[in-house]
Amino acid sequence: MPTTRREFLTATARILGGGALLAASGGTLAACGGDPTDATSAGASPVTFQLGWLANVENMGIFIADDAGYFTKEGLQTTIVPGGPSVSVGPLVASGKAFVGLDSVDTVARARKEGAPLKIVGATLQKNPSAVMSLAKNPIRTPQDLVGKRLGVQQSGIEIYNAFFKANGVDPKSVKYVPVQFDPAPLVNGEVDAFASFLTSQPIQLKRQGIEAQAFLLADFGYGLWADAFVVSEETLADKQKRARLVNLMRASVKGWQDAVQDPQRGVKLAVEKYGKSLQLNSAEQLLTAQAFVPLISTPETKTNGLLTMSKDGIESNIKTMASVGITTSAEDLFDTTILEDVFQGKPTV
Template sequence: MYLGRKAIPLISALALSASAFAAQAETDLKFALDWRYEGPAAGFLLAEDMGFFAEEGLNVTIDTGTGSVNTIPRVASGLYDMGFGDMNSLIKFLDADPAQPVTGVAMVYDKPTFAIVGRKSLGITEDPKSVEGKTLGAPPPDGAFAQWPIFQEVAGIDTSTVTVESIGFPVREPMLANGDVDGVFGFAFSVILNLKAQGTPEEDIVNILMADHGLELYGNAILANETFAAENPEAVTGFLRAVIKGFAAAIEDPAAGAAAVVARDATLDPAVEEERLQMAIDMNINTPWAQENGMGGIDAARLDASFEALKAPMGLTGAVGPADVFDSSFLPAAEERMLP
């Protein structure tokens, strides 16, 4: 039916109104990474670039971080709605103040990437006890350094002979490359490749991955501000579904993942970031457990064991338990979380 020329303004107004409603219906979500734009962040960035967030009705802002420990208070304070941080540091954070509104909602690093990286020429070997009598550089906000109290116990390290020097992230690899310290704490895929970029020969680099020496903990997880999650449960689930798709895409095409990272920071080397991403996929993300059960979930018994392992070294009071630090109710269905 022809409505006549007078109807045109009405139709236009209705169209604008519908458009405005659609824009209002899109949920804004602020997300904090644990660190800079590097290869392992590819899953988050591809979720944005490939339109997976948009498909979920989300307008996501992704910011860099300053360490996997520092992400936790940023999310708890509401500065960020969600973030990427260390699960073990979250346990300690909530044990100190259970009222803080932050929880884990999806596991990403099923096997933690915490490491002490040293140099053979400085006396470090694959035996954790080789750090005895040595000087180790430790950035205070680093997730790997946060595990030092428990790792020294499970690995039987005599810490009375170890000197730990507080250093900043920017000088960590240069100091090790120059021999100013014998080893450093950090995420393996970050330190190793950054050290190679400093000119250290690959054959001189030693990676003491804590998970291979008795530290059976979880690594970085996606965190959510509990107030935001309670008010926007579908947005949280949609975010997780989009990110899992993003990581699946990165696993299938690591070069595309590296390109997404370099698009945010042109100073990066695509080949280096692809190698870093592949290391994270193989070592931490696409583990046998994740292959069998899908990305994002946890083994309840393993998380229980983490609390026991962390209790004495971290001085936990028992104020919180596993249900207080991880909420699996926001996860998409298992079939939507399977990795290639």
């Protein structure tokens, strides 16, 4: 996701799960399937899975994989650790404190530029949830529709929107940027015509308030940046045993996400009642969020190549998008597609 994602989600955490979210996020271990002592004695390999965000439905596929025993069946004793606004995933993976983590593609690319030995081996969100939201009674459906209009945008998102408009043949100066925070009240009050948001957050907030809104994804207009990417250390990829362990973990994760896409309600139940129980998550909000996530995860491409897939075209789109905001990298430097190739063996499901 764009670099504003952590700032945005920190400020809007209550939208997604109730007032206790931020207070409960730091260092709390999510529930894990099975008894750790039994798993170790049975010869399972212990691995730490570091989530990129809180233990809510954004991670429902991983929760299902754990609860259904998919990790255990792959010979893994998996400890799932939630993230939060103060958690940096990359350093935990690079240092070996986490075996695998979920992070944004651009964050990993920047970390590699600074010498972090990290690689991306899979991508959960094939479509970035960054979106432009407008009221249904005055809809804005395309970047071109914003010419001459007022766009509420956070200061940290201006660079992204400048690049986005240029990529779509729109002069950024033809759109009036109005400084906003993260509350969509300026849109509701008519102070702006559109609002920079995330499809999985602020539109849901307004829907819960009975306000009809609509949004278009930046991803549908060339903003190709995957989110919740699986990041591992180069050492893991180079070590034969660790690599085999990683293939097992990715296979179990794919199975969990296959189930979550088919039955989001199952993921909601696990998030609310088990893995995120201490966060006092709201079931209705979590279900709306889960339903918004599904089409971002399950796309025509994943139906052909499998969930978490990283196609050549997708990788090139990510590289192009990052280049538009000054992040230069290459497919060979940042991505490793061989793990998923071993997982799927030429088939779209596992």
